[in-house]
Amino acid sequence: MNDVTLRLSSLNKTYLQGTPGELQVLRGADLELRAGEAVALVAPSGAGKSTLLHIAGLLDTPDAGGVEIAGRNASGKGDRTRTAIRRQDVGFVYQFHHLLPEFTALENIVLPQLANGTSEKAAQERSMQLLDRVGVAARADHRPAALSGGEQQRVAFCRALANAPRVLLADEPTGNLDPETSDQVFATLMALVRDEGLSALIATHNLELAARMDRVLRLDGGVLRPAE
Template structure:
């Protein structure tokens, strides 16, 4: 079995394609993320990092190029198959936590598991274990509004990990936090990632956080290069 969890080959993406105001965001992007590797995607605002992450996570389709997850090429797969792979193999974390406000921290992590066919008891057990691993198990019964920003984002990490994905995609996951909280929350994420052997592609403009990852890539002017 290949160690490559994510492979992007020749990815191109434009907006307003064919119009006078066409903007080419991605130009022939090649990228591989191997099992257990944490890769920083460093990019200025508007460079296309969110677009690249959405393509990698099967939320968007490229104009050209191929996306492979776990060795399976996804561009010609049905919507049902793409959804199944996205649900089982990919976790997402965003700058804003996007937790469901009417549910507790525990329930926010249980719900994706129930949607994936996991029994409630087993889902709750895993949710509690994940919350414990990032230091917020004692907040399990609190709704998001009763949590601090750092606690909310740690719960969001746990939700992304709920179905034990192969790949975690994170878009400025600590960008909405103050520097001290950002450092603590990122440390909790890295501990969780290292313990599970998860592969990660993390977009950030924070060079200090990027330096703590295995490899840094810079996205600029539609191209990708090693830092």
């Protein structure tokens, strides 16, 4: 049985800029991410980690190479197909929570489910289950501004998992938190990854957190290599 949930094949990406004219951030990057696997992505700032995550999550397109998610080839597909794959099979977590400020924690998790065709009752039940698992169910009716940084990021995790994706992509998910809160929030994230049985590609500068994952990959010269 093929348990590869994310396959990146020979990705190339070049950006045009003033001087020297071109910046090639990906040069044939390859990756296979399997079900239930948590992989750390490390690299210096500006090396292309966010670009790789955006291409993997179908928010950007490579100049060359392929992206396959949950057995579906997204390469060359139109915006509608790419959006459907992303909505169904990919969850995103960023350094900043990006919760909608005018909605409660619960509503922030319900909304993506409604957009995916889930009934309101089922969406509310799923949302409360997720909030309970990350320890913030009691804050379900609070808006983001009334939550601590750690609580905000836990809610962001729940929103990313609202539609039960197969792949989770996270870009410095604890980067805005103090060390103690970062450790607690990371433990929560890993518990969700294991409990949901999904695959996670997590970009981080924190080498201690990276070492707690199944593998560590370094983006070096536009190519993914095992970290030494």
